[in-house]
Amino acid sequence: MTTWLVVGLGNPGPTYASTRHNVGFMVADELAARARAPFTAPRGMRADVCETRLTAAGMGGVGADAERVVLLKPRTFMNASGAAVAKACAFFKIEPAQVIAIHDELDLDFGQLRLKSGGGDNGHNGLRSMRSSLGTGDFFRVRFGIGRPPGRQDPADYVLSPIPSALRADYAVEASRAADAVECLINHDLATAQNRFNS
Numbered sequence: 499m500t501t502w503l504v505v506g507l508g509n510p511g512p513t514y515a516s517t518r519h520n521v522g523f524m525v526a527d528e529l530a531a532r533a534r535a536p537f538t539a540p541r542g543m544r545a546d547v548c549e550t551r552l553t554a555a556g557m558g559g560v561g562a563d564a565e566r567v568v569l570l571k572p573r574t575f576m577n578a579s580g581a582a583v584a585k586a587c588a589f590f591k592i593e594p595a596q597v598i599a600i601h602d603e604l605d606l607d608f609g610q611l612r613l614k615s616g617g618g619d620n621g622h623n624g625l626r627s628m629r630s631s632l633g634t635g636d637f638f639r640v641r642f643g644i645g646r647p648p649g650r651q652d653p654a655d656y657v658l659s660p661i662p663s664a665l666r667a668d669y670a671v672e673a674s675r676a677a678d679a680v681e682c683l684i685n686h687d688l689a690t691a692q693n694r695f696n697s
Contacts, residue, residue, distance in 0.1 A: 526600065625639070679691055
C-alpha cells in the first residue's frame, strides 16, 4: 500500500483562516470532512495531521485498492512549512514523489486549477520552504488560482486579506473541485487528473 502525504499550505491561527493564502488548508479540511476523520496534533509533528484511506469510492474508503493518505496542515508559518513536511515524510516514510502540495496561485485566475509535478516555486514561500527542506522540488502541486490583486494592491496584502463574503461560497466550490483533483491524482495518475481538472 502506497502512503501519500497531502499538504495543505497556509498559515495557522484564526487571523489567517479565511484568507486567500489559506486555500490549501480549505482543501485539506474538505478532504478530511469527506473521510469523516479528525485532525490531531501529534507531539513533535509541528502540524495538524489526519490519517485516512482513499479508494475508488472516495476518502475514508476501505478495501484492497485502498491507498493510505496523510493530510497535513503545518502549524509553522507559510515560510517555514518545509520543516513540518520533512518531519512528516520522515515519520511516515514518504518519499517526495508521493507528496502533493496544495497552494494558492496568483498567476491563475480564480476558478482555474492546474496540476503539475516539479517545477520552480514561482515566488511562493511555502513551496520554497518545502523544496529547501525536502532537498528537491520533485513533488506534485495542485495550484489553486486566486488571480492577481486589483489595481495597485500589494500582492502580499491581497493574499493575506480575507476572502470577500460574496465569494466565500464560490471558494468552497473550488476547494471541493481541488479535493476531487487530489483524489483523481492518487486514484489514477497525473495525466488523468490534468486532463480532467486543468483549466
